[in-house]
Amino acid sequence: MSTRLITPSQLSLFSISPVIGAWWEELQAHKLFEASKPEPSELEKQLRSDGARHEEVLLERLKANGHSIARLFGKQSDADYDATQDAMHRGVEYIHQASLRNNSMRGSADLLKRIEQPSSLGSWSYIPIECKLASKPKTTFLVQALAYCELLTPHLGNRPEEFELYLGGATFKKFRTKDFWAWYQQLRDRYEEFLESFDPHAIPEDERGDHGSWSAFIEERLMGQRDLILVADMRESQRQKLRAAGITSIDQLANSPENAEIPQLDPRIFKRLQEQAEVQCSPKDAKGRPAYRLRSLIEGKGLYALPAANAGDIWFDMEGFHDPVLGTKLEYLFGACYRDREDKTPQFKAWWAHSPVEEKTAFQAWVDWVEERRRQHPGLRIYHYADYEKSAMRRLSQQHATREREISEWLSKNVLVDLRPIVKHAIVLGEPNYSIKSVEHLYMGARQAGVTNAGDSVVAYQRWIDSGEPACPGHEPDGSPQLLSIENYNEEDCESTTYLHDWLCDLRQQQGLPDHFVDSKATENAEPRELKPLEQLSEQLLAQIPAEPSERVGLSPLQLSWNAHELVAQLLPFHIRENNVAWWAFFDRREQALTNPSDLSDEGEAVADAQWVSTAAQESARAGADYHHFRFDPNQLLKFKWKPGGFPQKVEFAETGLQLVIDDLNESAGSITLKDPWSSRDKRRANGFDPPIPKGPTPLIKTPSLPSEAVLDSLEEQSLAWLEGSQSLSPAMVQILERSALPELEDVNSAINGNPNQVASELARFFGQHNGITVTLQGPPGTGKSTVTSQLIAQLVEQGQRIAVSSNGNAAINSLLLKTKEALEGSGSDAQIVKTGSREKELNDQGIACIAPKKLNGIERVVGGTAWKLCLPELASEFDLLVVDEAGQLSLANLLAMARCAQSILLVGDQQQLAQPSKADHPGDAGQSCLDYLMGEGQAVVPNDRGVFLPTCWRMEPRLTSMVSELFYEDRLRAHPDNYANRIVSPIACQGSDGEPYPAQGLVFEAVGHSGRSVHAPEEIDRIEQLVCALLGSRYAIARGNRTEEGVLDANTILVTAPYNVQVNRLQQRLHGRARVGTVDKFQGQEAPVAIHSLTASTGDDAPRGVGFLLEPNRLNVAISRAQCLSVVVGSPGLASGVANTVAEAEQINRLCTLMN
Structure with missing residues (x-):
């Protein structure tokens, strides 16, 4: 049994690297480690310095706010342990570097915080605070904090119920200990077992990964062993299969026959990896350039996918900086090369930003410059290398809610061209990776800029922040040498991308390929609907918000708090963002289908390999169509959610861009049938687009659906009226946006707790007495929320109220309507229940009519419909109560669109069950469901002043x-x-x-x-x-x-x-x-x-x-x-x-x- 006292940091290392990092750490603890670790990089040194500064800033702030702080040494000597106990017994508010130990562990907590809760110490207690530079919590931070909870327990007489992390950006995050304690205990037990069985002679097999402070050391060992990780694009799963077959080094792989059979490894993948290893092991030429080999030409890939040069072409690169202390991410430099000179030498232009406001301005200026250039040079392309620029521009357009339409257009029209997949499909490069720094060895000499990589640029930018130099690049005293070195580095990146494009064009010419590019994927409906008015209305609302927080006093022009005002502005483009992201993901899948189609099998939004089976022509009374039958692997993950008779879904043939409607889909059987109406086929042919149906294996990519016109029109119409002051938001919606409490609900909850059978009656009484309110009804599994809701609706109908029922899907609406009909009939009522906006036999057969919104005449007491129908202007103020079932799956934006239909709102659901799927990165809280937003972060149970929790389960034992x-x-x-x-x-x-x-x-x-x-x-x-x-x-x-x-x-x-x-x-x-x-x-x-x-x-x-x-x-x-x-x-x-x-x-x-x- 190990007698050594372990430390929280050792336990946290075990939590992420239980085989490798923990073994080397234990070897070092036994003083048996005889090698040496690599020297830390400049970036690592910078981060250490930032960490110390981060902690010091906190201590200074606490001191400035008048808190008592005991600053200890944390050396874990007997004197340090005594000093910690003394500070705790004295009740000091904060104890820095507190030394703690028990019979198996010792450590120094970054900070202990006094809380007013009884313990062995007296009327107070302590919780640990771990200070970490990262802006987001990590599991290793949790392990260390939980370890200090364990170490505090004997001093307090009980385990701390909470702990905190102090993160980058000066933010505190609080966690409940019980939410992680069972995980921590099994981790602790496993670590004890590891220590018991530790063998200093059993060196673990090296693997790439996060091994904490041992990562660089392991990487160095792998390099020295000429490990298979040296092979470019080698996946760990492939590496393991090769090792199992006895191939452990790049040299062995290079010398293996290309037709060698490796168990569970696709022969095509082996051949690709073997060729890559072979070229990497080939000697460099006389000029020191790496070897390379042309890949087989495949239409649509590699050099075939390279657009023809255009006089307006742009070569683009960005630089970003994450400030760990402030917790912010800033894209601080947009750089571009272009060729307007007669001699075609590259020119360079840069847009700098040193704050979020400047970032938005720089991003807008960059996009506007490109748009102006596109007007002068139709057909220009923006070339970049790897995915960062594309992803960053998508994120910036959503984060700042600006230029989203332009970015979407660049994507849909293939204006953005990533040269990396073209390079990878054109050549096999004799380098360990395909980064631009490696590829440029083929066509460029040594770089001249002082900054040579992304890590150096981060360090240089931090040094500029600390230096007090001017905010523009240049020489002293008017400019910043630090920023100049970064700009020179960025310019060299842009020039390298330019020369890479030249090199590829020359290579294409040498292969005798045509110097033109036909975009065969001009996707039908590829661009989202023109949604500019909603974007403008959103920007107008945002423009009303004072720039300085201190100026945001009183109510906004919408008669809301400024936070709620901002949320309304952010909600207006919700569907635009969702639509954009859906199309962006579609474009990514389309590109992936041409580059790595096998990866689509885990995607869910595409059929990876559909195999044509047959085509049948079928003529009907109205029109004829061809039906194309395909089969696919039923084991593939699919998330199509297609239903017979549901909303039409299209898929696109990745090879041709042809889009057809799904007529039938059987995921279990692995079959799909696509319908091609003859009228659509004839129209395509008339336009010169008549691609054949692929007969070999082909990817089928699900195409996004456009958002509901009705919801968009409703939001546009209402927001315009809000801006003009001719209408105001409904009080019930205001209550949701403000997350306002209803103290009167406390009495309702007390009555319900006393008699759980009276939930519907108590709520009916409450809604009868109050108007313009929102109430949440949270029903965990088996608590009968549908029964309670239907009874409530029936009782309100008996009081003379008119009820609207909605949800995120028709199935939930139909179910609640049928249950309500049952409840009304049970009470002897013949009140009319209808569904609007859909035709469903299930409802008609059970006496619920389905009628159009315009045919509603006011006599219907209960009307069911989706947001697309209840948002219509003719239904405004038509109902006393809007009941939203499964509210955890309905977006806040959709509720905003239809809230005007009723005076009050009841949100029915359970945020602890299946939630709303949202794709986009929405600003603030705009991406939340209406239920999640009203409940607030981390609330498992609705508070008594916001709703009713059904506490009795009638289902489970x-x-x-x-x-x-x-x-x-x-x-x-x-x-x-x-x-x-x-x-x-x-x-x-x-x-x-x-x-x-x-x-x-x-x-x-x-x-x-x-x-x-x-x-x-x-x-x-x-x-x-x-x-x-x-x-x-x-x-x-x-x-x-x-x-x-x-x-x-x-x-x-x-x-x-x-x-x-x-x-x-x-x-x-x-x-x-x-x-x-x-x-x-x-x-x-x-x-x-x-x-x-x-x-x-x-x-x-x-x-x-x-x-x-x-x-x-x-x-x-x-x-x-x-x-x-x-x-x-x-x-x-x-x-x-x-x-x-x-x-x-x-x-x-x-x-x-x-x-x-």
Whole structure:
């Protein structure tokens, strides 16, 4: 057993590098490390200096604010430990470098903060604050803070309930200890096991990755071993397969036969990697230039994808700086080369920015300069190298809400040309990577600028900030030499991109390729609708906000607080941003289809390899069409969400740009049928566009849908009226925007807690007494929120109110309308219920008419419709109450559009279940759902002054409810006492993974060991089949009011869910109708006596989209809470012991650890 006291930093290193970094750290701790680490880079030295400055700034600020601070030495001597205890007993407000220890760990906390909470010390206690330079929290920070919580526990007599991080930008972040403690404990246990079994002679195999302070050392070792990581674009998974086959170095790979068979590695990939290694191992020429080899010419790729030169062409590069102390990201330099001189030598132009305001101005100036140049030189291209510039411009256009239309147009018309994929498809380069610094060895001599790489530019810019030099590049005294060195570096980058383009053009000419470029992907409807008016209205509202925060007093012109005023302005272009991002992602997928089509298989928004099967012509009474049938791998991840009779969806053939409508899609069977109406085909032919249907494997890319015209028109019309002062926002919407409390709701909640059966009556009374309000009704799983909502609507109708019902989709609206009809009929009411804006047989058959909005005449008491319908001007002020079901999935922008239809609003939902999918990076809170926004960050349960929490679960048995309550609802959810009856009555004919008899009720974690499983785990399917077979035919009991209902488990009473379609498909095949099987989304709102959830992936690293998707709390909540009696989670224990890459993942693994225990 190890007797050495470990440190929090050693434990945090183990959390990210448990095999490599932790081993070398332990070797050093045993004083057996005989090598030396590389010297820190200038950037690393700069960051260390910034870290010390960051901490000092905080201490100075605390002192200036009059706080008492004990500044200790943190040397962890006996005197230091005594000094820390003395400061704690004296109750000093802040203790800096506090030395703490127990019988296994020691460390010096950056800061201890006094809080007014009783402990062994007296009426006060302490929590740790870790000071970190990063602007975002990392899991290593959490580990260190949790370690200090452990070290504080014996001094306080209890574990601190909270801890804080002080991050870059002078921001504090508070965390609840219990949200991470189970994760921390298993990490601590695993580290103890590692120390027990440490062998100083068992050197671990080197791997690239985050190994903390050992990363550079490991990289150096790999280089010295001529490891396979030297091969450009070598993935770790490919490296492991090659090593398993006995190929461990670049030299071995270079000398391997190109037709060698490597298990589980595609022969085409091996051939590419082998050729890359071979060229890298080839000697340089007499001028020191690396070897290169031309790749085979493929139409549409490489040199074929290179546009013809244009007199107006631009070569572009950007420089950015992340200030870790301030926590800001600044794109401070936009640089461009162009050729307007007769001799065609490159000229250079720069736009500088040293603040967010200047960044916006510089970005606008750069875009406007390009637009003016495009008018002079139609067909010009902006050449850049790698993806940074494209991504940064997208982000800036959304962040500053400016020039979004221009950036979208550049993308849709291929104005932006990334030379990196062209280079990679044109040549095999004898360098360890394809960065422009490596590629330029083919066509440029040595650089002359003092700054030579991106890291140097960051250091140089920080030195400029510290220097007090002028804000423009140049020589002293009028200019800044530091900025001049950065500008020279940026200019050389732009020149290098220019000369690379020249070199590629020459190469193309040498290959005899035509000097022209035909853009065959002129995508139909590729550009978003012209939405300029909404952008202008948004900018007008933003322009009304005073620049200085101190001037933002009183109410804004919209009669809102200035924060709410800004939010309204940011919400107006919500759909523009969503639409832009959807198209940008489409353009990326289209490019990916031509460069790396195999990567599309994990995309979800494209069919990676569709194989043509047949084409059938079909003539109808109205028109004829061709139907093209394709098959694809059903194991591929797809997120099309296509439904028969739903909104039309198109896909594009990546090779030709042809777009066709999906007529049928069967993901499980791997089949898709595309419809090509003859009228559309004839129109294309008339326009000279008649591409053939590809017969070989081809990617099909899902095309984005345009946003609803009605919602956009509504927002435009209303915002114009708000600006003119002819209309004002509804009081209910104002309450949401301001997040205003309703203290009167406290009494409603008290009454409901006393009698949970009276929720609908209490809310009906409340809405009858108050107008122009918004109330949230939060209903966790099984609490009957749909029943309560329908009863509430029925009671309000009886009071004479008129109700509008909406949601994010028609299914939820229809379900609530049908339930409301039931409630009204139960009370003897014949009030009319209608659905507007859609034709649905399900509703018509059950007596709910579907009529157009213009045909509503006021006699209908309940009207259901999407935001696209309820936002229409003819429905303004038509209703007393707007009920929004599944409000956690409805955007705040859509609610803003339709809020005027009613005086009051009821938001029904649960933010702890499946949430609104949002694609764009919206400013402020503009991207949130209406429910998430009103609840505020980190609120698991609605506050009593904003809504009503349904605390009684009528579905789940008590132990299962208790676990769901602990994991997701702050222990506020309780099972109805009758639910103790929920159980599997017959003995279950199998044992659990722990060898114990299977329980009759509750939550069970079924540990199934496996490795390397991603979207398909046959081991879990085997175990699930055993469970289902053991359960079928068993008797179960369910509480139904004051009676108990019994039944026999059959295919309809067992739900089986999995996160991936592949696992779902295989489960369906294996279970063959013996249970209901689907993804979690499919079963939201449903229940069954037994629910089984397969986690599928072996570890977080194996999981597509990471452990964040696999253990996402909303999805896990829905999965386990479908069960009335018994919920089983089947998964690999490796998921709990994997590396948490984000704070969210640490919290998710914490839930899994809690569940497993």
